[in-house]
Amino acid sequence: MAGETAGAEQVDHARLVVSGDDRAGIVAAVSGLITELGGNIVALHQASSDRSGGRFFQRTVFYLPELARRRDEVADAIERRIVGGLGMQARLVDAGERKRVAIFASKSDHCLLDLLWRQRRGEIEMTVPLVISNHPDLGDDVRGFGIPFVHVPVGGDKAAAEAEHLRLLDGQVDLVVLARYMQILSGDFLERVGVPVINIHHSFLPAFVGANPYQRAKERGVKLIGATAHYVTEDLDEGPIIEQDVVRASHEDTVADLRRKGAGVERSVLSRAVTWHCQDRVFRDGNSTVVL
Numbered sequence: 001m002a003g004e005t006a007g008a009e010q011v012d013h014a015r016l017v018v019s020g021d022d023r024a025g026i027v028a029a030v031s032g033l034i035t036e037l038g039g040n041i042v043a044l045h046q047a048s049s050d051r052s053g054g055r056f057f058q059r060t061v062f063y064l065p066e067l068a069r070r071r072d073e074v075a076d077a078i079e080r081r082i083v084g085g086l087g088m089q090a091r092l093v094d095a096g097e098r099k100r101v102a103i104f105a106s107k108s109d110h111c112l113l114d115l116l117w118r119q120r121r122g123e124i125e126m127t128v129p130l131v132i133s134n135h136p137d138l139g140d141d142v143r144g145f146g147i148p149f150v151h152v153p154v155g156g157d158k159a160a161a162e163a164e165h166l167r168l169l170d171g172q173v174d175l176v177v178l179a180r181y182m183q184i185l186s187g188d189f190l191e192r193v194g195v196p197v198i199n200i201h202h203s204f205l206p207a208f209v210g211a212n213p214y215q216r217a218k219e220r221g222v223k224l225i226g227a228t229a230h231y232v233t234e235d236l237d238e239g240p241i242i243e244q245d246v247v248r249a250s251h252e253d254t255v256a257d258l259r260r261k262g263a264g265v266e267r268s269v270l271s272r273a274v275t276w277h278c279q280d281r282v283f284r285d286g287n288s289t290v291v292l
């Protein structure tokens with residue numbers, strides 16, 4: 001089963017995540033089914049990609065007595081009435097579920113340690129089964145959180161490194177996060193890893209795609225720098241954007257100043273994106289996202 005379920009106190013709560021081609025009556029059908037099953041909706045967010053059809057997205061949080069005992073019955077009803085009856089995609093997620101998140105890093109520590117610190121404080125609904133890095137530098141920091149650290153060097157044979165990544169990740173994770181991981185992933189890896197990959201790019205995309213964005217920002221004389229969290233696709237830094245933010249820059253800032261200011265924005269943007277993904281709030285809509 002994807003994810004890991006936390007304590008028993010949340011077993012009677014769940015969220016139902018529904019998406020598909022828009023049509024009249026979906027909200028009523030989902031709400032009616034939950035009510036018919038004896039549930040009470042405690043939160044509901046819905047969006048359609050445009051006014052005349054398009055795509056439908058909904059996240060419904062509900063309380064249902066004895067849900068743990070009745071889970072198969074509830075799941076079967078959703079499969080019949082929402083998936084089979086309306087042709088929608090639907091996922092029933094236990095409220096206490098924790099996504100299993102593998103984090104990739106290189107030498108920069110700020111995004112990685114920020115995520116580990118927030119996870120330890122319970123601010124992000126995830127577990128971190130392992131951290132993978134192409135450099136050994138951050139090993140002691142990661143092991144200090146009680147999390148396995150695996151050094152997988154990436155030399156001339158990137159395919160060999162990616163094969164090791166796939167062996168380490170196989171069936172063990174629900175999400176991969178690139179926390180300033182400075183290696184371009186192949187399309188083959190992205191296809192075979194089988195879970196979403198989120199990257200933090202250290203610029204306000206679409207500005208400054210690729211390497212060294214702060215150096216290029218300084219050369220351009222921009223007055224704003226920023227960070228972008230996006231799903232990773234084969235096309236570098238072109239994937240669906242989840243979250244962005246900016247901070248002011250001036251002529252007085254050196255590249256080192258921009259990197260320092262930018263690091264704060266990278267951390268907050270990546271943590272929000274990972275938090276929302278783990279809460280099943282992010283829906284992919286073509287090359288963009290809907291965040292509910």
Ligand SMILES: Nc1nc2c(c(=O)[nH]1)N[C@@H](CN(C=O)c1ccc(C(=O)N[C@@H](CCC(=O)O)C(=O)O)cc1)CN2
Nearest residue numbers: 182183184185199200201210211232233234235236237
């Ligand atoms: N397939 C994808 N892989 C990665 C993406 C992506 O969007 N699609 N994002 C990058 C992160 N990144 C910028 O945010 C980035 C990382 C690395 C490079 C790069 O030129 N790397 C060189 C090696 C550099 C080195 O060894 O230090 C390379 O891979 O040949 C550019 C941008 C993460 N991966």
